[in-house]
Amino acid sequence: MKLENASVSIIGLGLIGGSLALALRDRCGRLVGVDTDQDARHWAVDRAFPAEVTADLKQALSGCDLAILALPVEAILAVLSRLGHDLPSPGSVLDVGSTKRAVVQAMNQLPPDVGAVAGHPFAGKETSGPRDADACLFCGRPFALVPTERTSEEGWDLAEQVVAALGAETWVIDADEHDRRVACTSQLPFVLALSLLAVGDKRAAIDLSFWNAAASGFFDTSRLASSGIPMMRDILHTNRFEVTLALDETVGWLQQFSERLASEDMKWIETQHTHLRQLRQTLAPANPEAGAIHENNDLWPGA
C-alpha cells in the first residue's frame, strides 16, 4: 500500500506528534490527529491540519491503515494493550517512543492481524508540546526501526514510507542495542544536566547570589533539564536497567577524576582532556547542533 492512499492516524499531538502531523499532512490518503487535550486539538485545527482532529481514539482507529503512537512510552504501552480488546485494531501500528525494549515486548503480545513496527526518530527539542512542532524536525536525522514478532511486510513498508516522507533515514536496529545506546547518549546527559542543577540548587540555598557565576557553559550543560516531564519519566522507567548501568560507570569515572585531581595528577587529567576533546571534535567537527550522523557518514550504517 502506498502511503498516499493510506489512512493514517497520529495518536498524540505533542512536539513529536505535532511535527509528524505537519510533515505528513500532504503525504497520506487521509490523516487523523488524536489528542485528549483540547489545546493540542485547537493547535492542530489552527495550524491547518487538513483532516479530522478528534479526542475519540476508537473513531481514529476504525478503518485505519497505520496508527502512529506519538505518546510518552507508558501511554504507548497502555494503548497497545487495548488494541483488539476495547479498541479496534489498525492494519499496522508504528510507535515513536524513545525506548524500545518495553514497546517491542508489548507489540509481541498484539493480535496476530496487527502489523507492528517499533520506531524512534533521533530528533527533538528540549521543549515539549505542539507549539514548537516543526515539519522539518526529522529531516536528515536517523529514524530507528525495530522489527517485532508482529511486523508484517505491509507494516514495515508503510513505516519505511513514513520515514522517507519525513526526510529521515531508516536505521534498522535491535531493541536491546537501541536501549543500551540511548541510555548513554540521551538519558545520561539528561541526568547529568539535572545533577548540575541539583548541586547548584543546594549551594544557592545557603548563598543567595550563587547563580551570578553561572554563564553559558553552565546553561549548555544543563539544557536537557528542560525536557518534558512525563516523557522523561517514562523513558527512564522503561530503560532503568541500562540507565543505572550508565550512571554507575559515570560515577566510577568521576570518582577517579576526583582522586586524580586531589593527588594533583595533572598529567592524567590533561591526557584525558586531550583525548576526549579530540573525540568530540571528530564526532561533531562543523556543527555540534546537528548531531554526529550527518557529519560523519562512516559511522552511519544507513548512509
Next chain:
Amino acid sequence: MKLENASVSIIGLGLIGGSLALALRDRCGRLVGVDTDQDARHWAVDRAFPAEVTADLKQALSGCDLAILALPVEAILAVLSRLGHDLPSPGSVLDVGSTKRAVVQAMNQLPPDVGAVAGHPFAGKETSGPRDADACLFCGRPFALVPTERTSEEGWDLAEQVVAALGAETWVIDADEHDRRVACTSQLPFVLALSLLAVGDKRAAIDLSFWNAAASGFFDTSRLASSGIPMMRDILHTNRFEVTLALDETVGWLQQFSERLASEDMKWIETQHTHLRQLRQTLAPANPEAGAIHENNDLWPGA
C-alpha cells in the same frame, strides 16, 4: 589616572587577551600586546592592533601603568613571582584568570609599590586562541574584581575603568567565595562534559556504531569538553579543593538518583525533574546562551 592616558600592556594574546586588545585598543593612552607565540603576534598585527606587539615581556612592562595578565592561571602565577625581581614592576597589575585564590596569594607577595587587583570576566567561548577574539566578548557580562593586600586606589580605579571600557559590570567578590562558586558553575559542568564522552568512548570501543545514537542533547551536554587544555589544567589545579568537593556532591546525588531509579521511585524522580526544570527556566527564561545575569537582574547585585 584616566585609562585614556594610561600605558597598558596585555600579556598573552589568546582568546581573552585578544578580545581585550580589540576592545581596549582605542581606549588607552598606549597599548602594548605581548605574546611569545609568533602566530598570536601576527594575528595582533593583522587585526590592526594599533600599537606595539612584542615578545619581550621586560620591554612591555617598562613604564607600564597597568599590566593585564591574560594567561593560563599557572603562567599568571609565574609572571607575578618575577615582578620586581627579574622583571620591572608595572604601576598596577590586573589578572583575568579563572580562579582567584592562588592569584590573590601571589599578589599579596608582590613588592609594596605594585598596585594589584585580581579579576575574572565571566565570558568565554569553548574555543581558544586569538582567531576567535571578539571585542564584544565581555559586553553586559559580570567582571569579578577581587581586592588584594596590594590593591592601591589607582590600581582599583584603573581596573574599574577597564571593566567599564569593556562594557562589562564590576562584581566585587572575595577570592574564596569566587572559587567556591566557579567550581560549581564552570569546572563542574566541564568535568561532567568529559565524563559523558569518557563513558561513551568506552562503549564505542566495543560497539563501533555506538555514536550513531548521539544527537543534539549529547552535543550540548558535552560542549565544554572543547575548552582549552592548558587553561583548564591550570584552573582545575588551582581550584582542586573546591572542584573535588563539588564532584563528591555530584557523585552522591547521582548515586541517589541511580538507587531511586533502580527501585522504580518515579515519584521522587518526577519531583526532582519538575523542581530543577523550573529552576533552570527561572535562571535562563529567554535566551539560555546569554547566561543568567542579564536575564534576571534580581540575582545580580551590580544591576
